Amino acid sequence: MKMRSFSIRVFIVFLITVLIMASSMVIRTQPKETVDYEDVEDEIYTASDQDMSRPTRAGEPWPMYLNNPKHTSYTTSFGPTINEYSWYSSTGGSTYSSPCLADGRVFIGADEAMNCYYENNGTLAWRTYTIEPVTGTFGVCSSPAYSDGYIYFGGDRIYCLYANNGTIKWRVDDPGNYKHGDGSPTVANGKVFIGGSDRKLYCIDQYTGEVLWKFQTLSSGLDNWGLYAAPAYSNGHVYLSACDGYLYQIKENQPTATATANNTFDMAYASYFSPLIVNDRIYVGCGYDTAKDVNRLYCLYESNLTKIWEFYPGYPVSFFCSAGYYNGRIYVGSISDSNSGNLFCLDATGGGGVTTVIWQYNIHSTWSSPAVTNNRLYIGSKDNFIYCFNLTQTPGLEDYLWRFDTQGDVDATAAISNGRAFVGTHGNGGRLYCFGSYVEPPPGSYTILKKGWNLVSVPWVQTDQDLNDVLGSISGSYDAVQWLDLNKDWKHYKKGEPYGNDLNLINEKMGFWIHITQSGDTIFYYNGTEPTENQIITLYPGWNMVGYPSLSSHDRTKGLNNLTFDVDVNAIWTYNATAQKWIGLGPSDHFEPGRGYYIHAISKCEWEVPL
DSSP: OHHHHHHHHHHHHHHHHHHHHHHHSOOOOSOOOOOOOHHHHTTEEEOOHHHHTOOOOOOSOBOSTTSSTTOOOBOSSOOOSSSOEEEEEEOSSOOOOOOEEETTEEEEEETTEEEEEETTTOOEEEEEEOSSOOOSSSOOOOOOEEETTEEEEESSSEEEEETTTOOEEEEEOOSSSOOSOOOOOEEETTEEEEEOTTSEEEEEETTTOOEEEEEEOOSOOTTOOOOOSOOEEETTEEEEEOTTSEEEEEESSOSSSBOOEEEEEEOSSOOOOOOEEETTEEEEEOOSOTTOSOOOEEEEETTTOOEEEEEOOSSOOBOOSOEEEETTEEEEEOBSBTTBOEEEEEESSOBTTBOOEEEEEEOOOOOOOOEEETTEEEEEOTTSEEEEEETTSOOOTTOOSEEEEOSSBOOSOOEEETTEEEEEEBSSSOEEEEEEOOOOOOTTSEEEEOSEEEEEOOOSBOSSOBHHHHTGGGTTSEEEEEEEOTTSOEEEEETTOSSOOOOOBOOTTBOEEEEEOSSSOEEEEOOSBOOOSOEEEEEOSEEEEEOOOOSSOEEHHHHHTTSOBTTTEEEEEEEETTTTEEEEOOTTOEEOTTBOEEEEESSOEEEEEOO
16 A cells, blocks of 8 residues: 555656646647738638538548658558449549548649538538639649648649638749649648749748748759659658659758758659658659650669669550559559550569569559558549559459549549548549548547547557658647657657657557647547557556557456556556546556556566557
8 A cells, every 4th residue: 555655646746747848848729820812812612501511521531642741642541342433523624633631521623723522422612713824734733732720732823721711821922933733732740842843842831831941953854844743751851753853852951941952863754753652762753755765663762762673664654653552562553655554563672673563454544643541442544444453362354343434534643531532533524523432430440539638549550650650640630749758758749840859750559648739529540550469568667658559448457467456567547638637547447549558667577468
């Protein structure tokens, strides 16, 4: 009893310290100054009050082109299994833009506007036109990105809109002759990275619209018409593939307004391919002119852009679209000529400077990048079809799982969420399709967070522990994360802070605090894979801030498993964000998946967390 009384007193002191530290953190809960532009207000259209109030079921977000800053084009969410659409809506013009999903809405560019639709029924919520017409025949090709209640895209200017009503928060007016509307933004760490037709990459504060720096690509090069690919972001660096034929590595934080690259890779020809980053490797392709035999798909080391392998199928081909990754394989479409192309499945690892083609399927020519879920792949084609492949079998003739004739080219990439696939088309007047119907995510695949501080963990095993990837499904919903490490030192991550962040990785064995900025329920969908064996967590004498990598709820005795209360540990606490109170685990209380815990260990021990 004396030891338990002592541990409670120690924990009270510890809680006071935690609360003081949390309250001292600088939290951004409101957007910075809003800039209104009266000259476009009367060009914004909304649905009727009845339509605006219709309930919608928000699925797992797909917040930007290829889903995340590393452009894996992968989601743990389910996709549709049959070729039936639940609705389609006119986009007001042909669209090459790929949609993004957030807060129960679909955002997509078309013609001279950015459009917002409700996920559940395709009703138009609002439409915002660009200030000036976008030149050329493609309209707003920019694939929008969502973060923290805002929508970002490129058109005649670079725009930030309020996601709830489409009004303009800020715009950047000076990206050269930015008339094509093709550059797609990537949002990461409080910044917007987007290319312009002046061949410059822009780094912009996502809240204020301040241009932090610009990077000028080479002024000469093949088909050097601007920057079409969305830049990738990883580990404090931006990776940009350009029409001058180079891949650039640029540090996120630059000392001056004119950025420089610290590494480059010569691809020999123009690139429209948004880089894919996974397992410390970058995959990038080049090509637009299919008569060129210099076009390749490359695998490079992320750190220095040194080549690991290159892929060439043995005949002239263009890798015009970007790639997707799943389970050790790279999936990429190609163009051989105007009527021919393949979907390739490649070994992501490779060896000896080359890689292996696991399978390939003739899919006509494609500008669409694949969207990948667990064992499913969705890709569009210029033959008007969107295809779904089952990745558990080797495709052969007519071996797709299903396909659907949209009556228009499918050059955009699909966005996947909870049993549904959303994709735009052109050549048929412009349509936004929703395939499938909402599927409730399975228990154990998510947890619900509340506004304010939440003490949580990720019960799934994290193959990619980068903080931005682990928290990818709530990328716009939090502004700070903190963790007490094994040395009893606090590690912090604050969004938008250029320096001082020392918490970059999260794994399933960590409990951590996360500060949610939006009201209501924030659904945190887990990345990674479900644990198949007991996970071992080392506990050190004193307080340990740990996760609970299990998908089952267990009472205190079963949850401790190989440890004994009052022998190995003598106090266990967690925090209930809904009730806003601390909970000390008694004998009948349960460990719960998704929660973080403070465990006071009497001596060093190994906790074998039961499945």
